[in-house]
Each structure stands twice: as structure tokens, then as C-alpha cells.
Amino acid sequence: MARLTQADLHEMNQTFEERTPQELLRWTQEVFGSRVAALSAMQKAGSVVCHMLRALQLPMKVVFVDTGVHFAETLTTRDRIAREYNLDVVTLVPALTMEEQTARFGVLYLTTEGQQRCCHMRKNEPLLGIKGQFDAFIGSLRRSEGGQREKCPILAVDPEMNCLRVNPLAGFSDQKLDEYIQAHSVIVNPLHDQGYTTIGCNRCTTPVLPGEPPRAGRWRHLGPWSAYCGINPTDFAREESIAIDLSQDLVDRILGRRTDFVI
Numbered sequence: 001m002a003r004l005t006q007a008d009l010h011e012m013n014q015t016f017e018e019r020t021p022q023e024l025l026r027w028t029q030e031v032f033g034s035r036v037a038a039l040s041a042m043q044k045a046g047s048v049v050c051h052m053l054r055a056l057q058l059p060m061k062v063v064f065v066d067t068g069v070h071f072a073e074t075l076t077t078r079d080r081i082a083r084e085y086n087l088d089v090v091t092l093v094p095a096l097t098m099e100e101q102t103a104r105f106g107v108l109y110l111t112t113e114g115q116q117r118c119c120h121m122r123k124n125e126p127l128l129g130i131k132g133q134f135d136a137f138i139g140s141l142r143r144s145e146g147g148q149r150e151k152c153p154i155l156a157v158d159p160e161m162n163c164l165r166v167n168p169l170a171g172f173s174d175q176k177l178d179e180y181i182q183a184h185s186v187i188v189n190p191l192h193d194q195g196y197t198t199i200g201c202n203r204c205t206t207p208v209l210p211g212e213p214p215r216a217g218r219w220r221h222l223g224p225w226s227a228y229c230g231i232n233p234t235d236f237a238r239e240e241s242i243a244i245d246l247s248q249d250l251v252d253r254i255l256g257r258r259t260d261f262v263i
């Protein structure tokens with residue numbers, strides 16, 4: 001095994017700023033083969049990634065974590081994307097239903113500590129359940145979302161899942177995203193047209209008012225609009241020294257030391 005740190009990715013990240021999302025998706029598929037999946041919460045950026053996968057004919061799975069308390073519109077969007085884009089969408093579920101969790105621990109999401117615990121049980125733990133199946137996950141984080149995502153790198157190590165996170169849309173502006181959606185009639189969660197700028201569980205998501213930050217509708221009851229669920233490690237402060245362990249061959253391929261494939 002070989003160690004790959006966030007610092008090791010510095011040069012790759014600079015080079016990749018010049019690449020289009022489609023080029024980055026192709027690179028990821030070439031490097032990781034069947035060991036990469038897209039991770040989507042079925043919000044509009046995730047829909048764009050799914051559309052690009054279909055357009056590029058990239059045969060990667062799409063992983064969706066169903067917390068059990070998603071909006072019906074989100075589940076309908078997932079099903080439409082799977083069916084109409086012919087994608088293999090894998091749905092992960094928590095160990096406990098929300099009713100079982102509430103009976104055992106109470107209504108957790110009403111406090112900051114409880115939210116972290118609830119998100120961990122309902123989002124992180126299902127994902128950790130497939131740890132080892134994939135060496136990379138495609139995400140759909142964008143810097144123009146603001147907040148913690150303003151500096152989101154394209155490539156990021158994820159020590160908890162021991163994999164690489166790839167965000168091909170990191171440099172995609174709101175305008176570019178909307179233009180892509182319009183140009184390709186992308187299937188998007190209909191809640192976006194009802195004032196929901198970002199969409200999570202129905203317990204913790206509201207629409208936003210004009211002038212509010214885009215994430216104001218997430219955990220509004222907790223304030224001050226700064227909460228993240230934890231499923232995306234780059235949403236939190238990180239050291240350049242954090243690392244993952246992959247095979248030497250794979251690390252060489254990621255860093256471009258072995259290029260028997262076309263970028």
C-alpha cells in the first residue's frame with residue numbers, strides 16, 4: 001500500500017483547474033475503473049453530474065443515501081434519473097428507521113449535538129457500510145455555494161472512507177450550472193422551483209427567502225446557517241497532512257506517474 005496525502009494532490013489540483021467537468025469525469029473513470037461511484041443527494045448539481053455520466057456513457061454506479069425522511073420529490077427525482085438516464089442508482093439506508101431512532105434516542109435534530117448524531121447515523125454510517133467497495137467518489141460540491149465550500153478542491157482525500165473525493169463541478173458557477181440544465185433539459189428536483197436552494201431531509205430543510213444565503217434553508221432551526229451534515233469531508237477544516245492508503249499502482253495512476261490511459 002502507498003500513502004496519498006492532501007498535499008500530494010496540490011499540483012494535480014492546480015492542473016485540473018483547466019479541465020472541464022466532462023474531462024475530469026473521464027479521467028476519474030479511466031483511473032478508477034469499476035472502483036469509482038458518484039455520490040448524489042439528487043439536488044440539481046448532482047443531477048448535472050448524472051446527466052454528464054449518461055452523455056459520456058460512463059458506466060459508474062450512483063450512490064444515494066436515503067435517510068428515510070427525504071421529500072417525496074427527491075425520491076421521485078432519484079427514480080426518474082435512474083430510469084431515464086439508465087443509471088445504476090444504489091440506495092443506502094440507515095440501520096434504524098426514523099421512528100425506531102426517535103423511540104430510542106428522542107428527536108435528535110432539534111439540537112446542534114443531536115443533529116450531528118442524527119446525520120452521522122442516517123448519512124455517514126450507511127456510507128461507511130460500503131467502505132472498501134470504492135476507491136473514489138464523485139461529488140457535486142461547487143465553490144459558488146459559498147460557506148465552507150468556497151475553497152473546495154477538485155481532488156480531496158477522505159480518510160474516513162479511505163478514498164478520493166472528486167468534485168468535477170468545483171469551478172462551475174451558478175450561471176454555468178443553470179445554463180447546462182437549460183441546454184440539456186436536465187431532470188432536476190422540482191423543489192428547487194419552490195424556493196429550496198439546497199435540499200436535504202424534510203425535517204431540516206426549508207425554502208429560502210430572497211436575499212438569504214443559499215444554505216439558509218438547511219437546519220434553519222439551529223442557526224446561524226453554518227451547519228453541514230458531515231457526508232462531505234471538505235465541509236470541515238482539514239490539514240494538508242491528512243492521508244489515505246491505496247495500492248502503489250493506483251497512487252501512481254492518480255498522480256500521473258503511470259499514464260497508460262488518455263486524459
Ligand code: SF4
Pocket residue numbers: 067069108109114115116118119120122123200201203204229
Ligand atoms: S438532516 Fe436532519 S433529519 Fe436528516 S439526518 Fe441530518 S439531522 Fe437527521
